[in-house]
Amino acid sequence: MFQRMEVIGNVGQAESKDWGDGRKSINFSLATSRRGRDGEDETTWFSCQLSGDAAKMERAERYIYKGRLLFVEGIMTRKEKPDGDGYWWNLRAWKAIPMGKPAVARDIPEDDVPF
Numbered sequence: 001m002f003q004r005m006e007v008i009g010n011v012g013q014a015e016s017k018d019w020g021d022g023r024k025s026i027n028f029s030l031a032t033s034r035r036g037r038d039g040e041d042e043t044t045w046f047s048c049q050l051s052g053d054a055a056k057m058e059r060a061e062r063y064i065y066k067g068r069l070l071f072v073e074g075i076m077t078r079k080e081k082p083d084g085d086g087y088w089w090n091l092r093a094w095k096a097i098p099m100g101k102p103a104v105a106r107d108i109p110e111d112d113v114p115f
Contacts, residue, residue, distance in 0.1 A: 003075050005091055007032060007046055008099065011068045016061055024057035026050045028064055030072060030091070048072055050093040063098040071097040 012029035019025070030046045050060060050072075064070065074093035081088060 005074060005076050007048075007072050007091065009033075009046065009070065009072075011064055011066055011070055012045065013066065014061075014064050016057065018054065022054055023051060024054045025052075026057055026060060026064055030070060046072075046091050047089065048074070048091045048093050048096075050074075050096050060096065064096060069099045071095075071099055 007030055009030040009032040012031055014026060014028035016024055016026045027047070027049050030048050031043050032046070033041050033043045036042045050057070050064070052060075072091060072093045073095040074091050077090050077092050078087040079090065080086075
């Protein structure tokens with residue numbers, strides 16, 4: 001059995017965490033939108049986490065920032081809410097690829113994409 005989720009969307013908030021053991025993670029939100037039957041745009045937000053060795057994550061931080069269009073691939077995981085009323089869903093990413101032109105000009109060469 002296999003589960004895989006692919007999402008293309010714009011990054012919302014992003015923050016990194018250093019685990020102190022040579023690993024880092026980047027937690028970020030990703031917004032997707034589509035036009036509903038009533039003609040109104042509907043936005044769906046995904047909570048994402050990308051983890052790996054610190055050097056790789058430091059490079060990835062340069063590409064994961066608010067407004068950036070990103071392709072994310074991983075698996076969906078769930079965690080029970082503290083009040084016991086349902087679950088939080090999270091996309092645990094194993095791949096994140098920047099798409100299109102950056103939303104904000106950055107001093108990063110196009111061929112320097114780390115993932």
